[in-house]
Amino acid sequence: MTDTIVQSRRLGIIGCVIGLVALVAAVLPHWVLPVIDPPPPIDKVIVDVGHRVKERLMARIKGVDYQAPVRETSWTDLLHQQLPVAAVSLGLLAIILGVVGQLRREERHVAAMATTLGGCAIAVQLSFLLMGALIVVAIIYFLGDFLALF
Numbered sequence: 001m002t003d004t005i006v007q008s009r010r011l012g013i014i015g016c017v018i019g020l021v022a023l024v025a026a027v028l029p030h031w032v033l034p035v036i037d038p039p040p041p042i043d044k045v046i047v048d049v050g051h052r053v054k055e056r057l058m059a060r061i062k063g064v065d066y067q068a069p070v071r072e073t074s075w076t077d078l079l080h081q082q083l084p085v086a087a088v089s090l091g092l093l094a095i096i097l098g099v100v101g102q103l104r105r106e107e108r109h110v111a112a113m114a115t116t117l118g119g120c121a122i123a124v125q126l127s128f129l130l131m132g133a134l135i136v137v138a139i140i141y142f143l144g145d146f147l148a149l150f
């Protein structure tokens with residue numbers, strides 16, 4: 001008689017669910033929220049910044065402290081602030097659960113999937129950070145080349 005030993009999958013499955021939620025939290029603020037609540041047009045933003053600069057200069061000329069108008073934060077602004085932190089935190093938790101599941105000799109593919117999902121959530125966040133850094137470097141290089149600094 002051959003008895004099969006059923007390996008536990010508890011930590012791996014919990015890690016997979018948390019990793020999937022982390023991946024959704026990593027993707028949501030960059031691709032889904034702008035479709036739901038699009039940012040204001042660039043010409044409106046330029047006009048608003050111009051008015052704020054003018055009001056700031058007028059306050060400085062008058063010798064009065066400038067009081068910035070209170071800007072209401074929308075629910076999408078709150079999500080833009082909170083979801084990247086949640087994605088990285090949940091991604092790390094999924095990686096930890098996958099590693100602990102591996103150490104407890106749970107099924108390898110479930111633990112590996114939890115670790116991979118957590119790593120992908122962190123990688124998505126880092127990719128957007130690196131894209132922003134590359135754009136800043138490209139702008140600095142373009143301005144330096146234009147001013148004959150490089």
